[in-house]
Amino acid sequence: MTKIIETSHLTKKYKNTTVVDEINISVEQGDIYGFLGPNGAGKTTTIRMLLGLIKPTKGDIKVFGKKLADNRMAILKEVGSLVEYPSFYANLTGYENLEAIRRLLRIEDKHRINEILRTVGLLNAKDKLVKNYSLGMKQRLGIGIALLGSPNLLILDEPTNGLDPAGIQEIRELIKKLPSLYGITVMISSHILSEIDQMANKVGIINNGNLIFQDRIEVLRKKSSPRIIIRVNDSESAQTILKKDGLNVALNSKKELVINEIDDDLISYIAEKLMMSRLSLYRIYEEKRSLEDIFLDLTTNKERDIL
Amino acid sequence: MNHVIASDQLKMKRTFIKPISFLFPFLILLLSFLILSMQKESMTSQVNSMWESMVVLTHFIIMFVIPMAITIMVSNLISLEHQNNSWKLLFALPISKFSFYFSKLYMILKLCFLSGIVIFLGFIVIGKILNFKGDIPYALLLGEAFLPFLGTFPIITFQLWLSIRFKNQAFPIAIGVFGTVCMFFLQMNKITSMFFWAYPALMTPVKQLIIDGNLAEIVPNGDLGFYTLLSIVFGLIFMVIGMFDFSRQSTE
Ligand SMILES: Nc1ncnc2c1ncn2[C@@H]1O[C@H](COP(=O)(O)OP(=O)(O)OP(=O)(O)O)[C@@H](O)[C@H]1O
Ligand SMILES: [Mg+2]
Numbered sequence: 001m002t003k004i005i006e007t008s009h010l011t012k013k014y015k016n017t018t019v020v021d022e023i024n025i026s027v028e029q030g031d032i033y034g035f036l037g038p039n040g041a042g043k044t045t046t047i048r049m050l051l052g053l054i055k056p057t058k059g060d061i062k063v064f065g066k067k068l069a070d071n072r073m074a075i076l077k078e079v080g081s082l083v084e085y086p087s088f089y090a091n092l093t094g095y096e097n098l099e100a101i102r103r104l105l106r107i108e109d110k111h112r113i114n115e116i117l118r119t120v121g122l123l124n125a126k127d128k129l130v131k132n133y134s135l136g137m138k139q140r141l142g143i144g145i146a147l148l149g150s151p152n153l154l155i156l157d158e159p160t161n162g163l164d165p166a167g168i169q170e171i172r173e174l175i176k177k178l179p180s181l182y183g184i185t186v187m188i189s190s191h192i193l194s195e196i197d198q199m200a201n202k203v204g205i206i207n208n209g210n211l212i213f214q215d216r217i218e219v220l221r222k223k224s225s226p227r228i229i230i231r232v233n234d235s236e237s238a239q240t241i242l243k244k245d246g247l248n249v250a251l252n253s254k255k256e257l258v259i260n261e262i263d264d265d266l267i268s269y270i271a272e273k274l275m276m277s278r279l280s281l282y283r284i285y286e287e288k289r290s291l292e293d294i295f296l297d298l299t300t301n302k303e304r305d306i307l
Numbered sequence: 308m309n310h311v312i313a314s315d316q317l318k319m320k321r322t323f324i325k326p327i328s329f330l331f332p333f334l335i336l337l338l339s340f341l342i343l344s345m346q347k348e349s350m351t352s353q354v355n356s357m358w359e360s361m362v363v364l365t366h367f368i369i370m371f372v373i374p375m376a377i378t379i380m381v382s383n384l385i386s387l388e389h390q391n392n393s394w395k396l397l398f399a400l401p402i403s404k405f406s407f408y409f410s411k412l413y414m415i416l417k418l419c420f421l422s423g424i425v426i427f428l429g430f431i432v433i434g435k436i437l438n439f440k441g442d443i444p445y446a447l448l449l450g451e452a453f454l455p456f457l458g459t460f461p462i463i464t465f466q467l468w469l470s471i472r473f474k475n476q477a478f479p480i481a482i483g484v485f486g487t488v489c490m491f492f493l494q495m496n497k498i499t500s501m502f503f504w505a506y507p508a509l510m511t512p513v514k515q516l517i518i519d520g521n522l523a524e525i526v527p528n529g530d531l532g533f534y535t536l537l538s539i540v541f542g543l544i545f546m547v548i549g550m551f552d553f554s555r556q557s558t559e
Contacts, residue, residue, distance in 0.1 A: 076401035087393040090391055
């Protein structure tokens with residue numbers, strides 16, 4: 001697989017605070033890379049560096065295998081972006097906004113504008129002034145502007161910001177079809193995991209400037225598979241007993257046993273075993289955790305041991 | 308370069324920038340016309356030609372109105388990008404930052420040129436309406452229509468720098484107004500008139516001598532070459548500073 005974005009030890013410091021700390025991002029051809037992190041984690045700062053809008057304090061950035069520092073113009077020709085809030089000219093219509101950018105990018109084909117308007121679903125609103133657009137329409141125009149130059153890489157910073165569930169769904173559908181239809185690689189940031197869960201195939205999670213997770217989304221999903229929680233009167237000795245049987249048992253913050261298996265026979269075996277050992281069984285229940293719980297756990301540094 | 312200009316042209320749609328560039332020449336011409344039609348009797352008795360008197364009189368209006376208009380036009384043109392937060396969009400495009408700067412500068416210069424043409428044609432119309440004697444002195448009128456703009460070249464690049472530098476346009480506009488007010492005093496003295504805010508006042512093809520406190524003969528302006536040189540030099544200096552600052556600002 002060819003690497004589309006590759007950073008090594010990418011770091012940004014403002015005065016003495018490190019906002020992005022030695023992160024190694026890797027995005028491959030055809031990926032939809034979800035770049036996740038809570039507010040202030042360093043997502044926008046990273047994206048600004050990827051676009052050459054700010055200079056890294058330390059570290060290297062390669063895009064399409066070329067060093068960004070030496071090939072910025074050549075790289076930007078193939079990149080479409082939307083950073084933080086979408087930029088547009090409020091005094092122009094949606095069509096005119098795209099036309100202004102079309103002129104800048106020297107795209108000969110004027111039909112491209114209507115094509116983009118159709119893709120982002122703004123064809124009916126194209127002659128409306130953008131200052132009268134709803135938030136969702138503005139976001140879609142921002143994505144349209146990013147798509148106008150037929151980029152090979154699309155970098156979107158929180159494109160679903162402020163959208164209602166239907167709007168999020170729409171953008172999700174739009175972005176999902178980009179890699180297969182046009183062969184575009186997408187990097188999309190968000191602070192809500194569920195927003196990009198259904199479109200990203202790869203996820204990077206940034207927290208306090210550190211990239212604390214980066215892998216296929218399935219790996220993250222696995223962490224969210226249900227598990228069994230058992231509350232007993234003496235959890236330490238219960239743990240020792242079960243460990244002797246070769247079972248992987250952890251304790252959570254409430255001193256409950258946590259077992260990452262949900263096989264019926266196994267659970268009944270465990271229950272029997274504990275009762276035989278004269279321990280009092282208070283509760284056995286299944287805990288389902290959403291991806292959001294996992295994300296919260298990761299980014300708030302709680303219960304990391306049992307993940 | 309042309310494609311950036313074409314884009315900037317479109318961005319000015321529905322803004323006040325173009326209307327201002329046409330309105331302020333009319334304001335100048337209207338004031339000039341009103342004063343001239345009231346004072347025609349006293350002026351025709353003078354030794355000077357009416358055409359020359361018109362130029363001298365109008366220059367007092369021009370030297371204040373043009374720098375003010377330019378301050379406002381530059382501010383409007385630049386705040387278009389500030390208000391819409393579009394610098395970050397522009398800088399992420401594969402286009403050199405300098406072309407964005409030059410395109411803005413070109414826009415202003417072009418509008419100034421068009422305003423100059425309006426003023427030039429307006430002079431002829433006023434002269435015809437008020438029945439000035441003699442042939443139309445084309446060189447004189449062209450000079451008065453365009454030389455003050457040349458004198459504002461440093462103000463254009465200076466204001467461009469400030470307007471790009473500061474997101475809040477209150478500051479650049481305040482400086483522009485302050486400079487315009489100061490111009491009248493700056494131009495009175497040989498030393499202070501070296502300061503660039505004085506140039507619009509001094510860039511005129513003719514000036515009227517004052518002998519014993521009375522208005523006398525109108526003679527060609529001998530200092531024209533000197534102030535033309537200063538205007539160009541300082542205009543270019545502020546252009547380089549502005550460009551440098553612009554390219555730096557965008558990366559941080
Ligand atoms: N120019 C700057 N000077 C100083 N600190 C900055 C600057 N820009 C960003 N920061 C700091 O860097 C940190 C990361 O900011 P960043 O905008 O990258 O976060 P983010 O992940 O995009 O957050 P959000 O989800 O709120 O958009 C924040 O704490 C912010 O205060
Ligand atoms: Mg952000």
